[in-house]
Structure formats: structure tokens, C-alpha cells
Amino acid sequence: MPTSPSTAASLYDRVRRVIPPIEWPAFTDDIDAILALKRERNAVILAHNYQTPEIFHCVADIVGDSLALARKAMSVDADVIVLAGVHFMAETAKLLNPGKTVLIPDLAAGCSLADSITAADVRLMRQRYPAVPVVTYVNTSAAVKAESDICCTSGNALQVVESLGAPRVIMLPDEYLAKNIAAQTKVEIIAWKGHCEVHERFSPADIRELREAHPGVTVLAHPECPPEVVAEADFAGSTAAMSDYVGRHKPARVVLMTECSMSDNVAVEHPEVDFVRPCNLCPHMKRITLANIRAALEENRHIVTIDPDVAERARHTVERMLAV
Numbered sequence: 001m002p003t004s005p006s007t008a009a010s011l012y013d014r015v016r017r018v019i020p021p022i023e024w025p026a027f028t029d030d031i032d033a034i035l036a037l038k039r040e041r042n043a044v045i046l047a048h049n050y051q052t053p054e055i056f057h058c059v060a061d062i063v064g065d066s067l068a069l070a071r072k073a074m075s076v077d078a079d080v081i082v083l084a085g086v087h088f089m090a091e092t093a094k095l096l097n098p099g100k101t102v103l104i105p106d107l108a109a110g111c112s113l114a115d116s117i118t119a120a121d122v123r124l125m126r127q128r129y130p131a132v133p134v135v136t137y138v139n140t141s142a143a144v145k146a147e148s149d150i151c152c153t154s155g156n157a158l159q160v161v162e163s164l165g166a167p168r169v170i171m172l173p174d175e176y177l178a179k180n181i182a183a184q185t186k187v188e189i190i191a192w193k194g195h196c197e198v199h200e201r202f203s204p205a206d207i208r209e210l211r212e213a214h215p216g217v218t219v220l221a222h223p224e225c226p227p228e229v230v231a232e233a234d235f236a237g238s239t240a241a242m243s244d245y246v247g248r249h250k251p252a253r254v255v256l257m258t259e260c261s262m263s264d265n266v267a268v269e270h271p272e273v274d275f276v277r278p279c280n281l282c283p284h285m286k287r288i289t290l291a292n293i294r295a296a297l298e299e300n301r302h303i304v305t306i307d308p309d310v311a312e313r314a315r316h317t318v319e320r321m322l323a324v
């Protein structure tokens with residue numbers, strides 16, 4: 001039920017630098033339908049920074065990194081939340097909005113980090129390291145969160161670890177995030193062996209080649225990258241922190257060692273910055289499309305549900321994080 005055919009057309013100006021004119025007509029029908037469906041269903045769309053620009057800039061109501069999406073999910077005033085991102089993000093939104101309908105447009109939008117650990121693994125770690133607090137990255141299932149003491153994201157991991165006042169913490173499941181945090185704190189960190197399949201592929205050699213090919217380029221890296229990559233970057237931070245860095249420093253030329261859509265989305269806001277793009281695609285994030293967001297709203301699918309006992313315990317770990 002598209003409203004006015006001009007609704008989507010008026011949005012093109014925003015994304016013209018990153019979506020070629022020849023591709024735009026393929027999006028307009030879905031954009032108009034989604035904007036109308038949001039009004040009809042009193043729905044909001046939360047989109048992660050890795051969503052493609054036609055989602056991020058044209059239909060999303062709330063955008064950001066995992067931490068911002070979790071925080072903003074707490075104050076959503078809508079009946080329906082569509083999570084344009086991966087499954088753990090939709091679960092987090094549901095944990096914080098138990099009374100609302102939370103939809104994920106594709107149930108297979110997973111995450112290699114979330115898949116690297118189970119609730120039973122966390123229980124084993126607790127047996128092995130009794131009384132050591134467990135800090136769990138938000139990129140995990142609700143069942144894993146339920147076995148943990150507190151969550152963290154890449155945006156607050158150091159603060160969360162230090163907030164516990166413990167000499168040692170277990171940090172699950174991202175080995176590289178754990179090592180990157182260990183380099184910044186006196187707290188001893190016990191890590192797991194999970195990796196992000198997107199960020200583990202960047203290497204220090206990539207950075208050296210980029211610096212040679214683009215003298216003066218500023219290199220920003222996500223802390224899910226291996227520590228040797230972070231060590232060679234000019235700055236490391238969450239997706240929101242990288243975006244803020246570009247806004248604050250306005251480097252003439254920048255490269256973001258992260259998922260591909262991130263550069264497109266930040267480039268829209270900063271036309272004066274030249275983005276070099278040796279990115280890696282996240283196949284899970286890319287499962288979300290305008291077509292399946294539209295279908296989610298039309299057919300009320302896929303509804304995110306969490307076992308009430310798991311949800312109660314997992315919510316506590318997320319709320320504890322948000323209170324830090």
C-alpha cells in the first residue's frame with residue numbers, strides 16, 4: 001500500500017553519493033510500502049550501522065552500534081519493533097521490551113561469535129574458574145547471557161570489565177576483543193576462542209599496503225580485529241566510535257577496517273571525507289533486505305520469542321550493563 005509515489009523519491013538526495021541512480025528505482029516501491037506499514041502498525045525499525053544505505057538512511061527510525069540499539073530499545077514507544085540487524089540484536093530488543101512484538105526479517109541472520117559458544121560452555125568455564133565473574137559480549141544468544149554476570153559491547157567493554165572491581169574476569173566469547181581490552185587494563189582477562197568471521201580476516205599487512213597506496217590515510221579498526229591489526233591502526237572503537245571519530249576529526253582520507261556498509265553509511269554524513277574501502281561483508285547482516293523488512297511488517301514475521309526463565313536471567317545481565 002504505497003502512500004505517495006514521491007515519498008521514496010524525496011529520500012534519494014540523501015543517498016545519491018552511495019546508491020547509483022540506476023539502482024534506485026529497484027528500492028522505491030519497498031521503501032514507500034515500508035513507510036506506510038510503519039504508520040499502520042505503529043512500528044519502528046532499529047537498524048545496525050552495518051545495514052545497507054537504503055535501509056539505514058531511508059526506512060530506519062533508530063540507528064547505531066549494538067550499545068545504542070540496546071539503550072534506545074528501552075525507550076521505544078511503538079507496538080512493533082523490526083530489528084534490521086542480526087538475531088542477537090533482536091533478542092536484546094525483546095529482552096528489554098518483553099511486552100512488544102519484536103520481528104527479525106530473516107531468522108538465519110546469525111553471527112559467528114554468537115555461534116561460537118553455548119550456555120553449557122559458560123557453565124564449564126565457571127566450574128574451571130570458580131568465583132571469577134563472567135563478562136559476556138552482547139553478540140551471544142540469550143541462553144549464554146543468562147549464564148553470565150554482565151554483558152558488554154565493544155563500546156563499553158573496558159568500562160564494564162573495570163566496573164566489577166575484580167582482579168580477574170572471564171570475557172566471552174571474542175578472543176580478540178578480550179585481548180584488545182586486556183591491553184588497556186590491569187584486570188587479568190581469561191578469553192574464549194570465538195572470532196568474528198568478518199574482522200578476523202583483516203591483517204597488519206593489509207594496513208601496511210593501504211598506507212603505502214594511500215599516503216596519509218587514517219586507519220580506524222573495530223576491536224573485533226586481531227590485536228596486531230588494532231596495534232597498527234590509528235584508532236580502534238565500536239562502529240559508533242568509528243563514526244564519531246570521522247565526524248570529530250574529519251580526516252581527508254580514511255579507511256574503516258570493518259563491514260562494508262559502514263563506510264557507505266558514514267560517507268553519506270561526511271561528503272568531504274574520502275573513504276578507501278577494503279571492507280569485508282558480513283553475510284548475516286546482508287540477509288536483511290527491504291523486501292524482507294516489508295514482508296516482516298506485512299506478515300508479522302519472524303516473531304522473536306525467548307523462554308521466560310532464560311529471558312529473566314538474560315535481561316538482568318543486559319540491564320546490569322546498561323547501568324554501568
Ligand code: 13P
Binds near residue numbers: 066224240
Ligand atoms: P558494534 O557494537 O561496534 O556495533 O559491533 C557489532 C558487531 O556485530 C560488530 O561486528
Ligand code: SF4
Binds near residue numbers: 086113197224
Ligand atoms: Fe557477527 Fe561479525 Fe557479523 Fe558482527 S560482523 S554480526 S560480529 S559475524
